[in-house]
Amino acid sequence: MTYEQQLSADCALVENYLKTCFADREPRADLYDAMLYSLLAGGKRIRPVLALESCRMCGGDVESALPLACAVEMVHTYSLIHDDLPCMDDDDLRRGRPTNHKVYGEATAVLAGDALLTAAFETIAGAGGLDAGRLLSAVACLGAAAGSRGMVGGQVLDMAGEGHALSLAEVEELQSLKTGALISAAAELGCIAAGGSVKERAAVRRYARRLGLAFQIRDDMLDIQGDEATLGKPIGSDARSEKTTFVSLKGMEACEALVREKTEEAKNALRETFADPGFLCWLADELVQREK
Template identity: 45%
Template sequence: MGRVLSVNAREFEEWMQRSLAACEAALDGFVPIDAPVGLGVAMRYAVLDGGKRLRPLLVLATCEAVDGDREAAMRAACAVELIHAYSLVHDDMPCMDDDVLRRGKPTVHVQFGEAQAMLAGDAMQALAFDVLTPDSGVAPALQARLCALLARSAGHAGMAGGQAIDLASVGLSLDEATLRDMHRRKTGVLLQASVMMGAACAETPARATAALAEYGAALGLAFQVVDDILDVTQDSEVLGKTAGKDQDANKPTYVSLMGLEPARALAQELRCQAQQALADSGLPNTAWLSMLADMVVERDN
């Protein structure tokens, strides 16, 4: 396997903290507190001061790898996090997964009520596309490309479709191909889109674009496989959400399908695929992307 640029963990941590701080500041500016009758408060509760921010980090790391437009990338990073946050708010509601804990605190519908949670999710989804379409600073063609990538990953062919399959699969025995398709749609496509949005911020060569798409696909599935593993190996305090939820709800997962150790082996295999894709990209500076792939597989929450 080819080698990607190696940097030490301290440099990566410093880059990550700078990126997270910049993203948090941008989100703080984009998400209004003065929306009517407390809606802004619920929105800010849902998206600020919590979460791993993996999707924004993927956007920003890919933009750096292709030497892209930094302003466009930061807007894309915030937009994809808004979409992710809205999806969590809706997924946690009683009509779907009925969860009470998210990011170590009560879910939005528990804190603010079901109607306000639904509206907060709706508003964040709309705000994501508002953030991607400023009056100036980002070329119209790039705005359109970023909006298309995000919309396609979040809609019926991606995240929403995956959640529909997930809800319809409770109590069923799925084969690996069907489970993979569900996870690809529900989780993987938005993670892959984060990478592709970063790549869209530059005139990225076709070879590198294809390799980055392979990287995003492998990392997206690895993320969900690890999530399935953590659901049965960690407690709620570490996860920041209800542990054992999938098992209790009789949902199909990689652990229930193939067992714990084979699932762990699959996560490692997917990490190798992601790293190989980076090596095949021809890009000289994929260090942050490489270390993000390691972080996804090695995380404990």
């Protein structure tokens, strides 16, 4: 199986699992439609893939990590729904489609996000095939990454930073919280599912932290030089909202170099610890070159 095929297989696992998550729920006005509209909107599924492949690399059974992987995707999806709200980034378009509140209204969008966040923890708690100790570690890991010390904290800094200049250190902290924490948690959850050692989890975290940073810098670059049709959203939004980005601070060329540097560091973190980090090293290289 090539890495491309392995990625496709992982994504298929994730899509199928997510499709079953709320399938048995009765109509509750538009709530489930709104939740599934965003959850099944064809994201790249990078976070769940990181969870599955980190689990495999740590010697675990990929299927056992699937509920944890999908829980991370629920958290990611809820964050997109809330970030797009009029009182936040006020975005109309996401992944080429109208944002959640544009279709279902603001109240339902807020509640769909709340329900997805809650469902993430419920999904971990209800996962079979892993003992309670590992699942509880997974709840703690995801909670820390998603909350005030992680993703939500980053979003608060992001909102507070709009319209005035930030330093490089401030942008790094903001992005480390806003996107880095959840990407790291995804990879760590795979390690937790596999019962990985402290050393293994630390290596996975180093990899994911650097990958997350490279990913975000690439995101900032695509907001300037990307193709709107490919991205599924308008470019130039950072400039319009006067956000300080890696590109606005360091320029495009330095960012290109930084993305390559962080990607190499990410791969080295795995090579030092694992016998077969092949897929996750390949994935890091793929993400450097992505156009969306």
